[in-house]
Amino acid sequence: MQSKTLSHLRQLEAESIFILREAAAEFSKPVMLYSTGKDSAVMLRLAQKAFYPGRIPFPLLHIDTHYKFPEMIQFRDWYAKQAGAELIVHSNEKALSQGANPYTLGTQKCCSLLKTRALLDALAEGGFDVAFAGARRDEEKSRAKERVYSFRDGQGQWDPRNQRPELWNLFNGRHNQGENIRVFPLSNWTELDIWFYICAESIPLVPLYFAREREAVERAGSVVLMQRGMRLLPGERPEMIKCRMRSLGCVPCSAAIRSDADTVPKIIAEMLSFRKSERDNMMDHDEEGALEMKRREGYF
Amino acid sequence: MLDNSLDTFVQSLMGDSSGEPDLLRFITAGSVNDGKSTLIGRLLYETRAVYEDQLVSIQRSGMNRSTGPVDLSLLTDSLAAEREQGITIDVAYRYFATPRRKFIIADTPGHEQYTRNMATGASTAQAVVVLIDATKGLLPQCRKHIYIAALLGIQDMVAAVNKMDLVGYSEQVFNDIAQDFKRFCELLGIRNACAIPVSALKGDNIIQASSRTKWFDGATLLEYLEELPVLNSDYSKPLRFPIQCVKHHDSGSRVFSGQIAAGLMQRGEAVTAFPSGKRARIKSISTFDGETEYALHGSSITIMLDREIDLERGDLLASDCHLPQCAANVATKLIWLDSQPCQPGKAYVLKHTTRTVQARVSTTIRRIDMDTARSVPALSLEMNDVASVSMETSVPLIFDPYRQNRTMGSFILIDPITNATVAAGMIEGATADRTTGFSRSLVN
Ligand SMILES: Nc1nc2c(ncn2[C@@H]2O[C@H](COP(=O)(O)OP(=O)(O)O)[C@@H](O)[C@H]2O)c(=O)[nH]1
Numbered sequence: 001m002q003s004k005t006l007s008h009l010r011q012l013e014a015e016s017i018f019i020l021r022e023a024a025a026e027f028s029k030p031v032m033l034y035s036t037g038k039d040s041a042v043m044l045r046l047a048q049k050a051f052y053p054g055r056i057p058f059p060l061l062h063i064d065t066h067y068k069f070p071e072m073i074q075f076r077d078w079y080a081k082q083a084g085a086e087l088i089v090h091s092n093e094k095a096l097s098q099g100a101n102p103y104t105l106g107t108q109k110c111c112s113l114l115k116t117r118a119l120l121d122a123l124a125e126g127g128f129d130v131a132f133a134g135a136r137r138d139e140e141k142s143r144a145k146e147r148v149y150s151f152r153d154g155q156g157q158w159d160p161r162n163q164r165p166e167l168w169n170l171f172n173g174r175h176n177q178g179e180n181i182r183v184f185p186l187s188n189w190t191e192l193d194i195w196f197y198i199c200a201e202s203i204p205l206v207p208l209y210f211a212r213e214r215e216a217v218e219r220a221g222s223v224v225l226m227q228r229g230m231r232l233l234p235g236e237r238p239e240m241i242k243c244r245m246r247s248l249g250c251v252p253c254s255a256a257i258r259s260d261a262d263t264v265p266k267i268i269a270e271m272l273s274f275r276k277s278e279r280d281n282m283m284d285h286d287e288e289g290a291l292e293m294k295r296r297e298g299y300f
Numbered sequence: 301m302l303d304n305s306l307d308t309f310v311q312s313l314m315g316d317s318s319g320e321p322d323l324l325r326f327i328t329a330g331s332v333n334d335g336k337s338t339l340i341g342r343l344l345y346e347t348r349a350v351y352e353d354q355l356v357s358i359q360r361s362g363m364n365r366s367t368g369p370v371d372l373s374l375l376t377d378s379l380a381a382e383r384e385q386g387i388t389i390d391v392a393y394r395y396f397a398t399p400r401r402k403f404i405i406a407d408t409p410g411h412e413q414y415t416r417n418m419a420t421g422a423s424t425a426q427a428v429v430v431l432i433d434a435t436k437g438l439l440p441q442c443r444k445h446i447y448i449a450a451l452l453g454i455q456d457m458v459a460a461v462n463k464m465d466l467v468g469y470s471e472q473v474f475n476d477i478a479q480d481f482k483r484f485c486e487l488l489g490i491r492n493a494c495a496i497p498v499s500a501l502k503g504d505n506i507i508q509a510s511s512r513t514k515w516f517d518g519a520t521l522l523e524y525l526e527e528l529p530v531l532n533s534d535y536s537k538p539l540r541f542p543i544q545c546v547k548h549h550d551s552g553s554r555v556f557s558g559q560i561a562a563g564l565m566q567r568g569e570a571v572t573a574f575p576s577g578k579r580a581r582i583k584s585i586s587t588f589d590g591e592t593e594y595a596l597h598g599s600s601i602t603i604m605l606d607r608e609i610d611l612e613r614g615d616l617l618a619s620d621c622h623l624p625q626c627a628a629n630v631a632t633k634l635i636w637l638d639s640q641p642c643q644p645g646k647a648y649v650l651k652h653t654t655r656t657v658q659a660r661v662s663t664t665i666r667r668i669d670m671d672t673a674r675s676v677p678a679l680s681l682e683m684n685d686v687a688s689v690s691m692e693t694s695v696p697l698i699f700d701p702y703r704q705n706r707t708m709g710s711f712i713l714i715d716p717i718t719n720a721t722v723a724a725g726m727i728e729g730a731t732a733d734r735t736t737g738f739s740r741s742l743v744n
Binding site: 005006007008010011012013014015017018021022024025048049050051052053054137138144145163164165166167168169170172174175176187188190192193 | 402
């Protein structure tokens with residue numbers, strides 16, 4: 001017994017739980033951003049574990065752009081209920097009623113209205129002082145320096161020069177009224193860790209992650225699913241393609257890949273066999289990536 | 301078949317006994333141009349290829365995997381580009397894994413703010429890889445890096461004597477540097493110091509043993525990192541369990557959540573609560589995955605006690621056989637992190653384990669010159685200064701000295717006005733109680 005150690009996944013799990021509990025204890029009104037994606041799914045499971053045998057002591061917040069895949073919405077409602085968590089859904093109704101859409105606004109502006117603005121409004125309306133988000137440091141090079149506790153100014157913006165040093169496991173959550181902070185419990189997880197954990201814990205995922213025949217068109221090397229709100233380009237004709245999504249986002253900005261991987265182990269195997277950044281197949285950006293938008297204006 | 305073999309592999313990843321992949325955190329230290337980016341790039345690139353090949357072979361036999369030509373510069377270039385952006389007050393975390401272990405590298409680039417960055421990275425690291433340029437030897441800058449690593453409690457130090465290709469893979473050059481390195485480590489009381497001749501550029505002794513250093517029979521850098529016993533595997537240490545939160549269970553009794561900071565917790569074990577001094581037994585250890593008989597160091601758990609005692613966030617449960625210390629006056633090593641200098645006598649907020657109190661820095665400060673490791677009296681502390689100071693807290697701290705237990709011996713200071721984290725501290729022990737009435741003045 002003397003030389004036992006926690007396996008690396010158990011250690012990551014224990015650290016994430018520690019972070020969730022610290023922030024829940026030190027902030028007055030936490031909320032968890034829930035995108036329905038795989039990282040959110042893991043974060044939600046960790047929250048269940050952190051507060052077991054109690055319920056998750058804060059609500060989940062989903063920013064609905066109205067351009068999400070219907071499967072994401074169905075899954076969201078089902079899973080939040082399963083986890084016994086309160087779910088808040090927020091949309092930028094004003095922009096939507098004014099007809100905000102990616103085709104006329106361009107994806108960057110659409111995003112800034114339907115995602116970023118909606119998120120900041122939802123945080124302000126709810127009076128939330130801390131928002132848990134599922135971003136990981138290995139996602140993008142620019143994230144490698146992100147803190148676990150990431151401070152936002154009154155406008156919700158991130159100033160890389162004004163972040164607090166984080167030593168040991170001593171997180172400094174002190175903040176003034178009106179300031180809020182993002183907490184990233186999955187900071188030290190890699191994409192592979194996330195998949196291994198999903199596999200080991202049998203965490204349910206949105207079916208879009210798994211390969212099956214879907215109605216789609218091939219466009220600029222990507223597989224684009226036929227969905228409500230999807231516009232065909234001249235000459236395009238939908239066909240049945242066996243495919244899956246590597247990241248979930250809005251319908252007009254998400255592409256699938258051709259794949260036969262219909263189970264988590266097969267997804268892991270496939271992922272290892274073509275190791276591209278998970279971002280490669282995003283035409284624009286995805287769920288948690290909303291914090292650092294990549295632009296590809298004019299794709300459509 | 302495919303699913304089964306991977307399932308078995310993943311189940312093994314979730315285990316908690318030796319032989320399964322564990323986690324090692326280390327930090328890399330080096331001056332600009334010693335080759336740190338190249339070294340990290342090589343580790344990331346080569347281990348990724350190796351790791352993924354092995355994983356894939358677990359899952360698919362004969363799957364054709366297109367491995368393009370190794371383009372190390374791509375990885376290193378991006379690291380270098382980051383540095384050029386000029387934001388050096390940071391630590392970048394990077395990840396790689398082998399089938400035996402997952403690694404987290406704290407990479408602290410640049411000269412500026414080096415102490416602050418390195419201290420941050422080293423605070424959670426078990427080991428340090430010190431880059432030494434073989435053409436330059438052990439420069440004062442290297443000594444400083446080693447000093448900071450030692451200060452933060454790192455006991456496993458490996459010198460990567462780099463650019464061996466530029467000195468003709470000379471055994472003599474390596475031996476001289478290795479000797480200097482080991483001697484300096486010894487001076488600082490480091491238990492495990494070793495040196496490896498490498499060329500980050502050519503790949504010698506990073507992953508595979510080099511044929512160009514036949515005279516060297518030690519481990520390669522990766523072998524060293526893979527074989528290092530993980531620090532927190534020592535369960536002979538006395539139990540320490542800082543309380544993170546207290547909740548009422550449906551049954552009406554209270555449950556206590558936290559992460560085990562040392563030792564092993566067993567159901568039925570007798571524990572003492574601090575600060576109350578009350579004793580109780582562990583009635584149950586529960587996790588989402590069920591009740592367990594015992595929980596290892598590092599586990600985040602929720603427990604029930606066999607009787608109702610005073611216990612709240614910030615309190616501690618400790619093993620009955622070996623109690624922690626309790627004092628409001630402590631001798632510490634302090635690293636100043638903020639651009640506003642330290643104000644002795646001012647009340648700062650101090651966070652120690654899960655407990656937040658008020659504290660002030662004594663007026664007797666001895667600043668440490670990291671080049672000579674000698675201390676001189678000082679009136680204040682500026683950013684990146686390291687000093688011996690005593691602290692007085694509003695309520696007593698329940699601690700173990702930092703060198704015995706990092707979690708139980710570390711704290712941060714927070715400025716109550718700006719909310720900035722201004723200092724990192726390490727408790728050395730209690731000082732003679734010279735109460736100045738501070739604790740009473742704060743409490744009342
Ligand atoms: N000859 C030789 N050059 C190296 C070696 N390692 C790094 N370099 C070179 O030294 C320079 C600085 O390396 P870099 O990794 O950027 O250093 P850093 O500033 O410590 O990150 C670059 O030109 C590298 O190609 C080595 O083992 N041998």
